[in-house]
Amino acid sequence: MRFIVFIFMFCGYLFSTSIKDVANIVGVRDNELIGYGLVVGLNGSGDGSSSEFTIQSIANMLGSMNIKISPDDIKSKNTAAVMISAKLPAFAKAGDKIDVNVASLGDAKSLKGGTLLLSALKGVDGNIYALAQGALSIDSSGKGASMTNAKITNGASIEREVGFDFSNQNMITLSLKQNDFALASKIKNSINKAFDLDIARATDGKTIIIERPEEESAVDFIAKVLSLDAGEVNANSxxxxxxxxxxxxxxxxxxxxxxxxxxxxxxxxxxxxxxxxxxxxxxxxxxxxxxxxxxxxxxxxxxxxxxxxxxxxxxxxxxxxxxxxxxxxxxxxxxxxxxxxxxx
Structure with missing residues (x-):
């Protein structure tokens, strides 16, 4: 039986909100990570012999453990090659845990019951920022749910931090989540009024540049700015x-x-x-x-x-x-x- 669920919320209306709800700090963002790995422990639902890269990956893995075997001798349907993706949060530190998403790369029928072997997650610069490993979790509640996509909660450990010296930033840039000249002007005026200084200027409908007062630390200053009232905002649906x-x-x-x-x-x-x-x-x-x-x-x-x-x-x-x-x-x-x- 086909069914679809509609939950109606997020209505558009005017409401009073703070700056943190309508703007982001430029430079403070997530970074995308990607990696390649092997999922093992599948009950015959892994990649077939036509996925040559899976066979070669198994041979390479065994070779790193001093087990020499020819790829032609490997016939395992309990293994699947996968791509791994994750988001590295801003200011994340070495040892922090993040969630990872896993998707089949070959012709595996299902990743259910599988375990991801230790895999490196790289950034766009080619450096390794996290290591992922763990048992897969699949959302199989819906009829159309994919059995070749999975998730590992807290499945990766951060090994490398993204360098960003926020504490020494003298100029802070806010980027509005939507292009709105009136809102940009409101926020600029609100900041200048709160600090009784002409430190904020709006350069366009999305960008507000703020000069940090010398007596304010970067963290305390931006905390005060983000908590300021942005006035009445038209919340988009x-x-x-x-x-x-x-x-x-x-x-x-x-x-x-x-x-x-x-x-x-x-x-x-x-x-x-x-x-x-x-x-x-x-x-x-x-x-x-x-x-x-x-x-x-x-x-x-x-x-x-x-x-x-x-x-x-x-x-x-x-x-x-x-x-x-x-x-x-x-x-x-x-x-x-x-x-x-x-x-x-």
């Missing part, structure tokens, strides 16, 4: 899509502009509200939406069309979760949805 499980989380008031979209055998026509008479095979959903059941056409004519209207109507048309997700992504790409879209 957000749509979160988990393609693995078919789950969509959206603001209930996310509006959709007039647009015509066709996907497979489904056609959606969103237009300004106008009176019209029902035709044969059309069903009135009593919310400004009309479904033509004979041709899988969804017409929506209302003063305010929301994503909730569309998803409800698509469910009545029998659209699959994959169809609904694809249509939402296309609506966003067409510029019909003014909301942030996050794909998990």
């Amino acid at each position: 957000k749509i979160i899509i988990n393609e693995k499980t078919g789950t969509i989380i959206s603001g209930i008031d996310v509006e959709v502009s007039p647009v015509l979209i066709s996907h497979g055998n489904i056609t959606i026509k969103i237009e300004p509200k106008r009176p019209y008479e029902l035709k044969d095979n059309e069903v009135d959903l009593k919310d400004g939406s009309v479904i033509d059941t004979s041709a899988n056409i969804l017409r929506i004519a209302n003063d305010k069309i929301t994503l909730a209207n569309i998803t409800r109507a698509l469910n009545k048309l029998g659209a699959s979760p994959a169809d609904v997700i694809t249509i939402i992504k296309n609506l966003k790409q067409a510029g019909a949805i003014n909301a942030e879209l996050e794909i998990l």
Whole structure:
């Protein structure tokens, strides 16, 4: 039985917030790590003999342990080659633990029950920043869940730190999460007023440069700045899509502009509200939406069309979760949805 869950939240509205909720500090960010490794202990669901790189990796691993064997003599379906990814947090120190994601690289059918062998995680500069190892955890709760993607919570230990001397920064740059000239001006004025100094200036709708007073330490100063009131901010709606499980989380008031979209055998026509008479095979959903059941056409004519209207109507048309997700992504790409879209 197909099903899709919609949880409507993240509504757009005006609210008073602090600077830390709407801006980031330039230079303080996560860094992406990547690595290659072997997962062992699979119950016959690993890579087949066609994945030559897996066979060669097994031979290389055994060779490093003084076990000499030809790759031609290795026939193991209990091993899979994987790619490993992780995020190195800002200011992370040697010995800290981070989560890692593991994905099959070959033709393994499942990574369930496997254990990742010690693997190096590198940054874009080629240096090793962490070492990963541990038992894999797979989310198999949903019907569409992938068995070739896994996670290891706290599965990597940081071995190398990213050098960033924050304490000696005299100029601190804030980057707003959205381009907003009015908000940038508000924040600049709020900082200057709080310190009674002309130390902040907005260079564009996203960037605010702040000069740190000599008597303030960098940590104390930025803590004070981030806690300042940014005033009333228009919180943009957000749509979160988990393609693995078919789950969509959206603001209930996310509006959709007039647009015509066709996907497979489904056609959606969103237009300004106008009176019209029902035709044969059309069903009135009593919310400004009309479904033509004979041709899988969804017409929506209302003063305010929301994503909730569309998803409800698509469910009545029998659209699959994959169809609904694809249509939402296309609506966003067409510029019909003014909301942030996050794909998990």
